[in-house]
Amino acid sequence: MKHFLKFLDMSGEEITELLDLAGELKKKQKAGEVYQPLKGKSVAMIFRKSSTRTRVSFEVGIAQLGATPLFLSSADIQLGRGESIADTARVLSRYVDGIMIRTFDQQEVEDLAQYGTVPVINGLTDFSHPCQVMADLQTIKEHKGRLNGLKLAFIGDGNNMANALIVGGLKVGLSVSIACPKAYSPDPAVLEFAKGYPGKFTLTEDIFEAAAGADVLYTDVWASMGQESEREARAKAFQAYQINEALMRAAKPDAMVLHCLPAHKGEEISEGVFEAHAQEIFDEAENRLHAQKAILVKLMA
């Protein structure tokens, strides 16, 4: 593994190995053990979009591993004034040992990896959010004791989260059901990939069909970063796509609920369901730290 760009590039074994490492690193952290395999190194973090979890968990995780994090908002670096990704990649590669980027177009992440000479990590694009899904899988594994054979149902927009959950989930043995309006389906490349998993993947407009017998219910905002102007149209299209008490009754009685956050309670999830599952949801947020440390160690140590 040279980069962490999207699950389509990875094998199920590689994902499982990273999850095991994330579990070990979490144990070390909880035991107060200092573990600094990246001492003396630096990691640049480029943000073209806002962030709470990704920024803080990467910055803290990099520091815990002994390296120096550099927060680079695109508003403050020349990238924001039109310097190309290719040149930015070649410059940063002369200074730092790894680059994390949050941006719009997946192609920018791919270009960064192509033109740079250091490992690149995708911290969210419009296409995928693989760091989040690593934390999601770690959380499911902790709460359920396994991944293989469990059913995950995603309710809402066929967005970056849905794309990453489908590919990452199927690769580690989950069954994945997506409920979304037709006009908001997951990426065609992802649906093509899912064709290789007959009987393990369903795409429907019916939230109750998707949630039936699910072990994990998952949702995300109706309008993602960059879609602010579509908010009204999306609110209409997604009105019926909510995880609430009625939908919970379709899932297994011990079903977990996950949300990548930030949440819009009363839209994609009811306040009651969110609070009833807050322990799982905030474990999930915490696991961003441990999962990303595993990615950093794997790529850079």
Ligand code: CP
């Ligand atoms: N879930 C997630 O990536 O959160 P942030 O946008 O706060 O980083």
Ligand code: NVA
């Ligand atoms: N789909 C959301 C995820 C935020 C973590 C977005 O892209 O804004």
